[in-house]
Amino acid sequence: MDSIDGLMDEIVALVKGAAHPARGTVSLSPEVAAALERCPSTVSTVPAAPPTVPAAPREEVVDAGGSGRSLEELAEVVAQCKACELCNGRTQTVFGSGNPHADLVFVGEAPGEQEDLQGLPFVGRSGDLLTDIIEKGMKLRRDDVYICNVIKCRPPDNRDPQSGEKSACEPYLLEQLDLIQPKVICALGGHAAKTLLNTDESTGRLRGRWHSYHGTPLRVTYHPAYLLRSPGEKKKTWADIQEIIKVLRGEAAP
Numbered sequence: 001m002d003s004i005d006g007l008m009d010e011i012v013a014l015v016k017g018a019a020h021p022a023r024g025t026v027s028l029s030p031e032v033a034a035a036l037e038r039c040p041s042t043v044s045t046v047p048a049a050p051p052t053v054p055a056a057p058r059e060e061v062v063d064a065g066g067s068g069r070s071l072e073e074l075a076e077v078v079a080q081c082k083a084c085e086l087c088n089g090r091t092q093t094v095f096g097s098g099n100p101h102a103d104l105v106f107v108g109e110a111p112g113e114q115e116d117l118q119g120l121p122f123v124g125r126s127g128d129l130l131t132d133i134i135e136k137g138m139k140l141r142r143d144d145v146y147i148c149n150v151i152k153c154r155p156p157d158n159r160d161p162q163s164g165e166k167s168a169c170e171p172y173l174l175e176q177l178d179l180i181q182p183k184v185i186c187a188l189g190g191h192a193a194k195t196l197l198n199t200d201e202s203t204g205r206l207r208g209r210w211h212s213y214h215g216t217p218l219r220v221t222y223h224p225a226y227l228l229r230s231p232g233e234k235k236k237t238w239a240d241i242q243e244i245i246k247v248l249r250g251e252a253a254p
């Protein structure tokens with residue numbers, strides 16, 4: 001019996017070490033899963049695991065809260081993350097920046113070249129425009145809000161993140177938001193909006209109304225990079241921002 005207990009301790013330690021840092025789940029091959037199911041009752045205290053762990057259903061990803069980690073501790077975990085292949089090309093992770101208790105969180109899709117180099121979200125010309133939206137438009141300081149991306153590592157050549165990369169990284173965003181507890185999320189651009197809302201609808205169809213991301217009111221607006229290319233659309237983003245301001249001030253309900 002002692003040898004079985006010792007073996008189980010080793011297996012549990014191995015499984016814990018292989019778990020996704022945010023989700024706490026592991027992938028098993030069908031052969032290993034079948035072998036575990038055949039184990040005698042003496043080892044059945046190990047919870048049965050599914051044969052594989054596909055992209056977690058959206059409502060199940062919510063587990064991210066409850067880890068007991070602080071935002072700084074989560075950032076340290078993300079900095080070491082190798083849960084998807086984007087870790088291979090990054091200079092560093094881009095976790096997020098701003099007020100850890102912000103009422104408003106801007107979420108973009110993924111870091112670009114400058115973000116990857118500086119380790120900060122939304123720098124360069126797009127970042128400057130976002131700063132103008134916050135400071136000149138909303139009359140807030142950039143440090144009053146929180147800014148991050150769904151994906152924490154730069155995709156090579158700024159390609160679109162793949163679905164497996166999004167599902168690997170999204171639990172970090174959920175945990176970030178769970179720790180920050182914003183009143184409003186603003187999705188910047190179609191890629192972020194489609195990921196957060198699990199839809200293929202265009203930015204044009206998604207903006208102009210309120211959505212919910214795991215219970216937090218979410219507004220979609222254009223990405224600053226798009227606004228730099230299409231300045232005529234800025235008035236639409238301003239309309240989106242005004243709706244956000246009303247909710248933050250308690251003047252309207254989402």
Ligand code: SF4
Pocket residue numbers: 078081082083084085086087093151152153165168169
């Ligand atoms: S993109 Fe996210 S899940 Fe993938 S390695 Fe980077 S931090 Fe980890």
